[in-house]
Amino acid sequence: MKSHSLILSAALLIQAALFPQPGMALSTPTPPDSFFKQPPGTDYYLANYSEYEGYLKRLAVESDRMKLVDIGKTAEGRTQWMAIVSSPENISNLERYRAISEKLARAKNLDPEEARNLADMGKAVVWIDAGLHATETVTSQGQIQVIYKMLTQTDQETIRILNDVIILFAHDNPDGMELVSDWYMRHSRKEDREFEHLPRLYQKYVGHDNNRDSFMVQMPETENINRVLFRDWYPQIVYNQHQTAPAGMVVFVPPFRDPFNFNYDPIVMAQLDEVASAMHSRLLSEGKAGSGKRGAAPYSTWHNGMVRSVSYFHNAIGLLTEITGGPTPTTIPLVPSTQLPRGDEIMPIGPQEWHLQDTLNYQYTLNMAVLDYASRNRERLLFNIYRMAANSIEKGSRDNWTVLPSNVDALAAAAPYVPEGNNEYQPRGRDPKLVDPALYQEIMQSPENRDPRAYVISPDQRDFPTAIAFLNALIKNGVDVEKAENAFNVGNKTYPSGSYVVRTAQAYRPHIMDMFEPQEHPHDEEYPGGPPKPPYDVTGYTLAYQMGVSFDRVFEGVEGVFSQMSDIIMPPAGKIEGQGAAGWIVSHDANNSFILTNRLLKAGIEPSWLTGEVNIDGETMQPGALWVPASDEARLIVVSSVTELGISATAVNTRPSGEIIALKPVRIGLVDRYGGVIPVGWTRWLLEEFEFSYELVFPQRLDQGGLSKDFDVLLFADRALPSAGAWGESSPETQPERGDIPREYRHMLGEITDEKTVPAIAEFVRGGGAVIALGSAGRFSQLLDTPLEPALVQTIDGIEIPLDSKEFFIPGSILRAQVDNSQPLAYGLPDEVDIFFNRSQTFELATGDGDVNSVSWFEGRDLLRSGWAIGEERLAGTIAIADVSVGDGKLFLLGPQVAQRAQSYGTFKFLFNALLYSGAE
Incomplete structure (x- = not known):
C-alpha cells in the first residue's frame, strides 16, 4: 500500500511537470532559448507577439513569482497581456498591495501619519513596458529576457527587488509586434530581412501616434494602459522604453530638456532626476559607455499626450529611454561632437559594430537600475506619491x-x-535685475x-454628447467627476440637475488644470535673439477648448447633492419632441447628428439640410438643421438613434418652407500611401466612429483617372499630398521593389506626382467631383489654379517658401477663428471657434478660376488661446477655411488641422459638412 502511494505520487509529479496547471509553480521556468525558434537577442531574429504570448502563458504556470493578467483587447482584437512579477509572498497578496498603492495615490481622507504607515507596509509599484512603437523592436525582445531573469535569478539584489517591488511588465502594441516581426521574418535569407517598408501603420489606425493619445484615450490600447496606470495599480514609476538613440550614442536617458509643464508637482521632477542619475550611474559602473541626457536629444516634459509624460500629471515618475540597435547588426557611427566628455554625455563611446544582444544588455542594466532605485527608495516613493496627491488636494481647497x-x-x-540702503546698486553682467x-x-x-476650485459643465450647451466625451476622457485618466442630483447654486448662478462638476481638490489636479486651462508655453530660443527652438511635440492642446466644451470656472466651494461617476458616462437619452406626422427636424449643433444622418443614408432615406433658420415653439435652430421626411423606416432609425446618441428630434406636422440641400449617399475616397500616413489613420478612425463609409484609394488608382466612376469626393488628410514650396518640402517616399512586396499589397505602391496624378484629380474636380484638402494638402489651391494663394510665405530667388520662424512660428497651438455659419461647410458651428493650428498655411485672394467663399478666417491680432505663437498678427485677414468652385466641382480647403489627432471635436463639423455637401444637391 505504501509503495503504491509512492508510485502514485511520482506519477502525479510527472504529470504536473509535463502538463502544468494554473497556479502550480515549477522550480525551473522554461528559458527563452528552449521555447522560441531562436534565442531572443539573436541577430536577424524577431519573435512575434503570438510566440511572446505563448511564452508568458508558459511562465505563468511555471513560476510562483509571476501572475499573468489580461488588461483588454487591442484594435485588432488581440489580448493585451501584463505580467505582474514579484516575490511569491507578494504575488499571493497582490490585492492588499494594490489597495495600498491606490489609497496613497488618491490621498483621500488620509493624514501624513497614516500615509507613512501605509508606505511602510506597501510595495513600490513599477511599470516597465515594451513595443509601443513596433518598429522599435529591441524593447519587446529585451523584455522576454528581463522577465525570465527576474523569475529565475537568486542573487541578493534580485531577491531584494522582488521583495520590495511589484513590477508590471506590459506590452503596449501587440498588433504592431505581430505585424513587424512577421514582416521581418518573411524572408528566408537573413540579409533580406527589413521592416523599413511595412505596408501599413503598425497600430491599426494611428501608428506612431499611439504615443500621442494618452490624454484623449481614443485607442483601445491606450484605454487599457491608462486603466492600469491611473485607475487600478497607480505605479510610482512608469518606464516607457523606446529607440532610437541620438547619432553616435547608445542610449538617451533622462533628465530632459526644459521647459517642463508648470502644472505638475515639482517633487515629480526632483525624483525623475534621481532615478535618471541612478540609471546613468549603473551604466557607467558597468563600463557601458554612450549614454546621453538633456540637450543630447529634443525630448521635453511639456506635452501631456505620451505614456511617460501623462504620468507627470498623475504624480508618477515618467521615464523614457531611446536606445540604438535592432535585429540587423549595425555600427555605432563616429560623430566628432560626441567624443568630448561633457555634462550631457559623461562617457562617450567610439565607433564599433553593434549587435542586438549588445542593446539588450544595456536594456537589462537600465531596467535593473530603475528596479534597484525603487527597492532602495520604496517607502519614500510611496509616501511622496501621497504627498503630491495631498498637495493637489490642498491647492484645490484654497486660493492658489x-x-x-x-x-x-x-x-x-x-x-x-x-x-533700501544700497543706492549704488546696479545690475551688471549676469546679476539679476x-x-x-x-x-x-x-x-x-x-x-x-486665482486657480479655479472646480469646473462646472452644464447640460445646457450646444453639443452635450461631446461634453460627455470630454468628461469620459477625464474619467479614463482617473479623474473624479461628479453629477448633480439636484439643482445647485454657486454664487449668483443656478445650475440644473444633471450638471457635472470636476473639483480641483483631488489627486490628479495637475491633469485637470492641463485639460481645462490654456497652456502658456515659454518663449524658447536656440540662443538669445535667435530662432525659436522647436518643441518636442505641440505646445497648446487644452482639451476643453479643442472639443468646444462650455464650462464655468468656480472660485469657491461647490455645495449640493452629487454622485461620483464610477465609470464611463453615457449621454442622457435623447427624445422625440412634438406630435407631428410630417417628419422630424434635428439640430445641426451636435456632432452625433452626423451618425443619425449616415444611418438614414445607408437605409436609403435621403434627409435634407434646411438652409435658413427654423423657429419651433419660440426656439430658433441655425441653418443646417436636418429634415427627415416621415416614413415607417425613418421612424425606427430616428427613435432608436436619438435615444442612443443623446440628441433630440422635433416631430412637425408640415414640411418646413424655404430652400433645402438634399443629401445623398457619398462615395468617399480617403487617399493613403503605401506604409500608411498617420493623419490618414486618425481620419479613418474618425470616419468609422461617426459611421461614414469610405474606401481607401492609393496613387495607382488616382493615376488611372476616371475617378468619378467610383468617387464623389477625394479626401486628402494632412501629409497625404507631398509638400512643396510654400507648404514646406517633403522627401519622396522610398518605394520598395515591387517584386519584394506580397501581391496583396502591390496596389498600394506608387507616388502622388504633380505630373501624372494632379491632372487626373483636376479632371475629376472640373467634371463635378469634390476634393477636401486638410492641412498641407491645401497645396491643391495652387495645383488647381484657384483664386487663392498661400498667405504665410516669403519669396527668395523667385521661389516661395514658408515664412522664417523668427517672423512666424505657431508649432501646434489653439487659435480663435471667425466663422460664417450660414454656409454649408460651417453649419452647426458658433460664430467663433477654437481651432488647432500647427505650422499650417492660410490663404488670401489672388487671381485664378473659380468662385471663393470664405467660411472661416482670422480677425485681429490677439488670436492665441493656448500654446505658443510668434507673429500671430500675420494671420489677420487671412482665410482659414474656404469653399472654392473649380469648374463644375468643389475644392474645400481646410488649412488648420480641424481633425487634429481626433481630438478637436469642436471643429469636426468643417470636415463632416464638407463630406456630406460633396454629394448633395
Missing part, C-alpha cells in the same frame, strides 16, 4: 495661483528696484487670476 510665463514677463518689464517685492502680490497673486 499658478505662475505663468506671462506673469514673469510682467515682472521683468517692471522698473528696476534699488534695495531686481523689482519691487510689492509687485509679487500685485502681478503674481491678483484675485482675478
